[in-house]
Structures are given as C-alpha cells and as structure tokens.
Amino acid sequence: MKWLAANWQQLPGLVGDHLELCIPAILLSILIAVPIGWLAHRHRLVGAPLLGAASLLYAVPALPLLVIIPLIFGTPLRSPATMIVALTLYGVALLVRTAADAFAAVDAQARQAAIAVGYSGRTLFWRVDLPLATPVLVSGTRVMTVSTVSLVTLGALIGESGLGVLLTDGFQRGIAAEVAAGIIATVVVALVLDGVVIAAGRALTPWTWPRRQGRGRP
C-alpha cells in the first residue's frame, strides 16, 4: 500500500497509454473480422480455409509475433504500431469465427422476405444482414475486447508503456502491491470497455430489448 500511496499518480498516464494501444486494435479487429466473417459465411469454399488460418494465427506465441511483424509490415521493432498490429491480428483471429456464426444466425425467413420485397447486394448487407447479425457480433466483440485489454500488458516486454509496466516492474523489484495494482487496474479497464461495448450494442439493437412500459402503446 505504501507503493500505491507513493506512485498512484502514475496510474492515469499508464491507463491512457493502455487505451491508446487497445482501442485502435479493437476497432481495427472489428473492421477486418466482420467482412471476413461475412465472406466466410457467404462463400464456404473461401471461408473454411480463411477461418482455419485465422484460428491458427491465435496459436502463434506473442514474442515471435512481435519480432516478425516489423519484418512483414515494416513497422519499427519497438513501436505502438507493431503492438497495435499484433493485437489486431489476435483480435481478428478471435472474432472471425463468431462473425461468420453471426451471419449464419440471421433469421433465414426474414432474409428471404427482404429479398422478396427488393433488397439486394449492398442494401441487403447494410440494412438487413449486418443489423440482424449485430447481437452475435456484439457478444464476440466483448470477448475480443477483454482479451485485447489483457494482451496489451505484453507490450511492456518490448518496452511499450501501459499497465503491463506495473507487472514487469513489480516482478523485477519484488513489489507485490505494484503487481496487484497492475492486475486490478487491467481488470477494471477491461470491465469498463466491456460496459462500453454492451452499451453500444444496446444502442445498435433497440429491437432486442424490452422497452419502457407503455411506450408506443395507446
């Protein structure tokens, strides 16, 4: 506790650094995984290998990945960009299968009805498939978000600032309170971002939740 009393001012800065790494990664993961999931669902032949490759990606250990990324993407070895690319790869790996499932879960009858009244191509995707897949996409995004927040701590290993710094520093210097503070702060950030995803999901899918009593009723 002595440690916390002396060092609490570090926390906001570290949380800020943490968010700067994980929020772009989470957004990029969604932007990349959703179209791939849709493609995998619509075109089984392309889809099965895509999903397989994505899942394999998740099995690549983090440290080698952090070394390979600069070689492939040309990002500097120790940089936020390298970290964001790594987090995005893991995020996509985690989300694509759920994204494919989300599109598979779209009510076939509603989709047929939409086609029958004249939706097609782009309007069908944006106004029917995507909204109806959103509830499942949101649950996948929640898992991916929490996972990303915890993975960011690995950044400390390549010198990226974030809450992981508290873990590495605490272990090296044997300060249990610092390690505990790092873990708790990470969990709190994860819970808060999870809450944000839930709130966004609700805002995007007003038809799935019961409304205030009496609204719209005579």
Added chain:
Amino acid sequence: MIEFRHACKDYGESSGASPSHLPAVSDFSLTVPSHRTVVLVGSSGSGKTTLLRMVNRMVDPTSGAVLIDGQDVAHTDPVALRRSIGYVMQQGGLLPHRTVADNVATVPILNGAPRRQARHDALGLLERVGLDASLADRYPAELSGGQQQRVGVARALAADPNIMLMDEPFGAVDPIVRRELQDELLRLQTELGKTILFVTHDIDEAFRLADVVVVLREHALIAQTGTAAQILANPADDFVRTFIGSAGADRALTTTHVDGRTVVLDGAGRAVGVLAAEATS
C-alpha cells in the same frame, strides 16, 4: 395478367427424391386474369410456394416461362420486378429490426422516396388495413400475429403494385382472426382491384376469397380449375372430392320448412341459415 406457360421447376437431387422423381413443378400452365383473385390450393409440398416465387423471380423455372402482361419475367431485372410486386408471406415476413412504419415504408424507401413522405404514407396504409397509427413505432415482435399479418399486407400495398402474391398469409392466426383478415382482404380487393395470386392449403379460405380456385396435386399438377360453385357442384375426380372432403360433409346442406320459412341445415342437422329469397320477403 400473369401467365404460366408450361412452367417446370426441378430442384435437382438435393430434394432427396427417388430415381423416378418428378420435379417440384411439372408442366404448369395457368392464366391469372387482371383484377382477379386466383387461389392455388393444395397440400404441403405440392409446389405452391415454388409457383408463387416464379412470378417475382425468387425462383427461375427450369423450363417454360412466366409472363406478366405478355412480357417474360426472365427478361426483367429481378430487383425492380420484386419492388413492383406486393409479396405477403406466412408469419408476415416482417423485418424484426425495423419498426412497423419502417417496414411498411420499405419499398418506397428502396425506390428512393423521401423518408418522411414514405413514413407519412405508411401511417395512412396502416389505417387502410385496419390498424391504429399508434402502432407505427412498435417492433414486429410487439404485435399480435394478426396485427403482423395486417402490417405485411400494408407493406405489400405500399408501392401500389398491380400484382399481389400472398403465400399462406393467414395460416398462422386463429380462425376468428383469419376470418377477419379474409373479410379485410375482400373489402380491400373490391376497392383496389389488384391481380392477386393467393396460396393456401385451407379449402374454405380458397372458396371464400377466390374468383378462380386451382386445386393442385403433388408436383403442382392441376386437379381442377373453376369457381367455388363449379368445384363444389362437380368435383373433377376422387382427389378433389377428398380434398374438399371434410368440408364436403358440412357442405351437404339440406333444407326443412319451419313456420313457412325454408331453414338450411348442415351435414350434422344444425340450422345454419334461412334461404335468402324468403328471408327478405
């Protein structure tokens, strides 16, 4: 006017048929005159939905053709075609994530109508099909089955199509509501005079709504075409007789004279009415 000319549809081996399998629709020809209601009636799997979907190109015939006002639909743009035809399906087929008003306004908005105008027109259409405008902002899941069907009809009417395709639209509601919906459709049809191709497996519904009834066997083979009166008076064969069967018992009406009036009795001997000529005298 809709014409089916020797239309066939074979879904192929995936339909799990025997080696000697016949297609879902085999050589179907029929003319649906403009401003008339033609009802296709047949048991499950006889190909009714397949026939309906040939009209708006949800299904393309394997051979033969479907023509609308003399033009082969195969040469039309399917999306434009679908937007020009009203389609009502079982369970309404409403989009669960759009409000009632947005569902009704779907086709005008797809066609580029301004949103406000389309929503405003939607409220009028809701009234037209007997729904209160206060339901406009509800989601389909917040409506009863009967209300959903009415919204489905309103949506089909929204683009003011000449043709309406209705696929067992009242199949999922209780008999009393079904009756109301049928009355509503009859009333709308006298006002609007659409060309309606209606599908049901309920022979009573067919007799109530149709100008022409088409009784189908398996593979969409036509067992009999005619008005309700013609089919009741002269069932073409045993298949048709069996099909109108349970109804047949009820329809074998007899009369008896009570207090100088002619009372009509049903098959079970229950009084169901009085002969009209005398009732009004």
